[in-house]
Amino acid sequence: MKTNTNRRKNIKFSEWIDIWLQNERPFIKESTYATYTNIIENHIKSSLGTKNINHIQNNDLQNMIFKKLNSGKLNNRKGLSLKTVRDIMTVTRSCLNSAMKKGIIKRKVFEYKFPKNMTGKKIKIFTHTEQSKLFEYIISNLDEKSLGILISLLCGLRIGEICGLKWCDIDFKNEMLSVNRTIQRIYIKKPLLRETRIVISSPKTSSSYRSIPLSKHLIKIMKKFQKEDTFYLISGNKNFIEPRIYRKYFYSILSSLNISKLPFHSLRHTFATQAIELGTDYKTVSEILGHSSVNTTLNLYVHPKMEYKKKCLSLIYQELSSSSKKIKHKTP
Structure with a gap:
């Protein structure tokens, strides 16, 4: 039992996330498994893999978010989209939660935030x-x-x-x-x-x-x-x-x-x-x-064009104006 406890204390995050993924595999689609694998190998292991799983703190997760948003692509020149970083953190958090349930790490609250000034990239539509x-x-x-x-x-x-x-x-x-x-x-x-x-x-x-x-x-x-x-x-x-x-x-x-x-x-x-x-x-x-x-x-x-927004506001004005005139006519 003592040996097992020591092993848990010394396990690296990269070791545990591999175990976690194999445990998840029977319960997820093959395409989801492929997505998780790519996220883990390309992004999570490079940021947290060498750390002892018991030493991971909130600031480690927050720093990873900023790093991925600023220079997360494999060439390190551009940042990843907010959606991609959210996906990365979803996998990371699921892995850490599983470690807590299994008694690998002590129960704690993992907290982090995403910058409010960042918005998801809208896909363009055909005219x-x-x-x-x-x-x-x-x-x-x-x-x-x-x-x-x-x-x-x-x-x-x-x-x-x-x-x-x-x-x-x-x-x-x-x-x-x-x-x-x-x-x-x-x-x-x-x-x-x-x-x-x-x-x-x-x-x-x-x-x-x-x-x-x-x-x-x-x-x-x-x-x-x-x-x-x-x-x-x-x-x-x-x-x-x-x-x-x-x-x-x-x-x-x-x-x-x-x-x-x-x-x-x-x-x-x-x-x-x-x-x-x-x-x-x-x-x-x-x-x-x-x-x-x-x-x-x-x-x-849904990507409403400017002319439809203007039309909406014009219709509201016309409706209010029409209602106002009806009220005036009814007033003795």
Whole structure:
């Protein structure tokens, strides 16, 4: 027992976080395991790995936050995004909490703060002109591949969800699309190598499982390409197209149309923003996107343009002005 106690006192954080990750592995998705591994190997071990786990204090965690925000990238030239640093601290804190539960370290309160003047980077959206150019091109050059871009533009699906779509996910009778799987290439950094592989798994979260109603126009288009239930939608056969390859195809179209080279994910942001601008309620947009909270939709995916803000304020003035005139007419 004494030997075990001494071992616990002398264990380095890098040793414990490896043990913690292996204990977590049976309970998390493979893609989540890959994400944790990369965070640990690229960021946490370099900051806290050599420290005795019992000697880690709040100032160590706070200093790590500042360092990652200022020069956290692997080349040490630029800082990481606030979201990435939050993810790093979530993994770090989970590991420390587990150590407390296992009796590896004494129970204590780990506290740290994130700078208030830092905001998350907003993903840009396509302009109305760019949307129109992209839409017109796809309609004029329809095939299985371009159909996936059209669906993302009209329904806000993630690229992994588009790549994972099969024809069995399309209910033509009820005009519905079901999101049941996602495809992604995961990267796992190991001590001597970096492993990559394709994973076909369940959607991002439980709320990402969803059914999306399709317009009659889109249903009519999709019927032209309908294949066997087991075939992938954008490949037209039993072989999937991985996101990395599909992303290159998407960029080639943007380049040919001289459209801003925005990420594929910008189609999702563009869909959400346009839906809100057209008067769709937030809850509906949130469910179509597969968010667990309306706040996620509002904070990440809605980018109202200045003219819509002005229109909103003008409408309020007009409404108040109209009400005021009615009251005056009624007054004897």
